[in-house]
Amino acid sequence: xxxxxxxxxxxxNAINKDYCLPQGDSFYQEMLNxxxxxxxxxxxxxxxxxxxxxxxKAFLSKDKNVADVFSKEKHSELLKMLNLxxxxxxxxxxxxxxxxxEANLKYAEYNFLFSKLSxxxxxxxxxxxxxxxxxxxxxxxxxxxxxxIYSYVIKDFELNNVLKSQLSILQDAILEKExxxxxxxxxxxxxxxxxxxxxxxxxxxxxxxxxxxxAIIGFSDVLLNQIFGKLNKKQAEYIGDINRSSIHLLGLxxxxxxxxxxxxxxxxxxxSKFYPKDAVNEVINLLSSLLDAKEIRIIYxxxxxxxxxxxxxxxxxxxxxxxGNAIKFSKQKGEIIVRTxxxxxxxxLEVEDFGIGIEKKYHNFIFKKFTQIDNIYxxxxxxxxxxxxxxxxxxxxxxGKIHVVSKLGSGSTFVVKLSDNR
Ligand code: ADP
Numbered sequence: 001x002x003x004x005x006x007x008x009x010x011x012x013n014a015i016n017k018d019y020c021l022p023q024g025d026s027f028y029q030e031m032l033n034x035x036x037x038x039x040x041x042x043x044x045x046x047x048x049x050x051x052x053x054x055x056x057k058a059f060l061s062k063d064k065n066v067a068d069v070f071s072k073e074k075h076s077e078l079l080k081m082l083n084l085x086x087x088x089x090x091x092x093x094x095x096x097x098x099x100x101x102e103a104n105l106k107y108a109e110y111n112f113l114f115s116k117l118s119x120x121x122x123x124x125x126x127x128x129x130x131x132x133x134x135x136x137x138x139x140x141x142x143x144x145x146x147x148x149i150y151s152y153v154i155k156d157f158e159l160n161n162v163l164k165s166q167l168s169i170l171q172d173a174i175l176e177k178e179x180x181x182x183x184x185x186x187x188x189x190x191x192x193x194x195x196x197x198x199x200x201x202x203x204x205x206x207x208x209x210x211x212x213x214x215a216i217i218g219f220s221d222v223l224l225n226q227i228f229g230k231l232n233k234k235q236a237e238y239i240g241d242i243n244r245s246s247i248h249l250l251g252l253x254x255x256x257x258x259x260x261x262x263x264x265x266x267x268x269x270x271x272s273k274f275y276p277k278d279a280v281n282e283v284i285n286l287l288s289s290l291l292d293a294k295e296i297r298i299i300y301x302x303x304x305x306x307x308x309x310x311x312x313x314x315x316x317x318x319x320x321x322x323x324g325n326a327i328k329f330s331k332q333k334g335e336i337i338v339r340t341x342x343x344x345x346x347x348x349l350e351v352e353d354f355g356i357g358i359e360k361k362y363h364n365f366i367f368k369k370f371t372q373i374d375n376i377y378x379x380x381x382x383x384x385x386x387x388x389x390x391x392x393x394x395x396x397x398x399x400g401k402i403h404v405v406s407k408l409g410s411g412s413t414f415v416v417k418l419s420d421n422r
Contacts (some may be wrong), residue, residue, distance in 0.1 A: 027157075039139055040207055041129045048117075048125040057125070111135055115147035119155050163410045171201030171361055199264040203244070206257035213253065214244045231295065255386040258317075259369060262393045269314070269397055273307040276315070276347065283319040284338070287327060298323075304340040308347050310328075310418060314394045321387040322414045326353035329412070347418045354411035363404050367392045397408045 015269045028046045036044055043061035047054050110130050117125035127147050175195035220243040223231065231239065261267045284298055291298055308315070326336045330353045339350040357365065362373050398418050408411035
């Protein structure tokens with residue numbers, strides 16, 4: 001009972017000790033020291049086995065005649081001889097092992113005990129003990145128990161080491177990721193700075209360009225009206241060109257300015273309540289010279305009888321861009337239908353034309369900035385490719401949506417849906 005108590009106590013101490021495996025063999029030396037002392041062994045040894053080799057972890061002997069012989073032996077032969085696979089522990093009585101040990105260890109009268117280091121049924125080594133006295137049943141049972149427990153301690157340490165190294169690999173990876181993230185964040189900030197600089201540059205330049213352009217348009221208008229004297233044919237033609245080109249350039253600059261304002265986030269809504277039909281009629285009036293020039297008939301159906309809560313100017317710009325495009329991409333003597341109506345809680349605007357139409361693959365593309373589809377109208381007319389991009393942004397500012405229904409050759413319908421929930 002006392003032996004049992006002492007050895008169990010020692011085993012529990014050994015398990016709780018913070019051994020460092022497998023860097024040094026001190027753990028195995030201590031393990032053998034404790035067992036040798038407790039069981040009065042002459043010698044003992046710990047060996048690991050893998051598929052091809054036997055490696056000595058520790059060997060302790062009081063008698064130099066009892067030497068470490070196993071690590072010199074051929075792996076497969078020794079395994080066969082010890083038959084470790086089939087027995088947990090055995091006291092050396094096996095006829096095939098005895099001659100080998102007697103030949104090698106000289107002291108044939110010693111008693112030997114072998115115990116497997118194993119987890120479940122997987123053997124990874126063995127411990128052997130040498131004693132002058134025969135091993136009692138109690139000693140065999142206790143040694144067997146001790147080696148079983150040591151098996152778990154050893155594997156536990158190994159597993160711990162694997163986990164520790166995996167953890168450190170993981171920590172390294174996290175650190176690397178953090179580094180990469182910091183670099184990306186830095187670059188991102190630089191990009192944002194560059195983008196802001198570009199936006200404010202565009203806004204400033206556009207603003208500076210508008211003042212002289214307005215003067216050019218105003219003065220060429222005055223000249224065209226012949227207030228300060230008659231113009232000959234060529235003079236009138238050239239001043240007319242200057243006037244039209246300046247108006248086109250002003251339109252382009254205004255679009256760029258609007259877009260840079262939208263992109264910088266400084267574009268705000270100026271909400272008010274109005275009847276959509278007032279805005280529509282005003283825009284149709286503004287575009288009447290273009291409609292007349294192409295002899296286009298415009299039909300307006302209004303069934304939205306409520307007031308709309310929106311930005312009047314931006315709503316007009318949306319109408320101007322959509323009806324302007326409908327005129328631009330319609331044939332001579334064409335027809336355009338504008339509808340304003342209610343669909344559940346939405347206000348809906350539709351601008352339908354029967355012009356050239358748009359291929360399905362371009363239906364999303366045309367809402368991106370500076371995009372145009374190659375056709376005779378975009379080649380000849382004053383287009384910037386910004387109109388629909390600005391329209392979409394204005395619709396989004398109102399928490400609305402815009403899409404196009406169109407077929408090449410049959411015309412297009414642009415549909416704007418605005419919610420009154422703002
Ligand atoms: P812009 O009209 O200045 O070229 P937009 O952004 O307004 O720029 O339009 C982009 C492109 O979408 C146009 O170049 C044209 O190819 C196509 N598009 C727009 N509206 C229509 C329409 N009503 N019918 C046919 N194509 C259209």
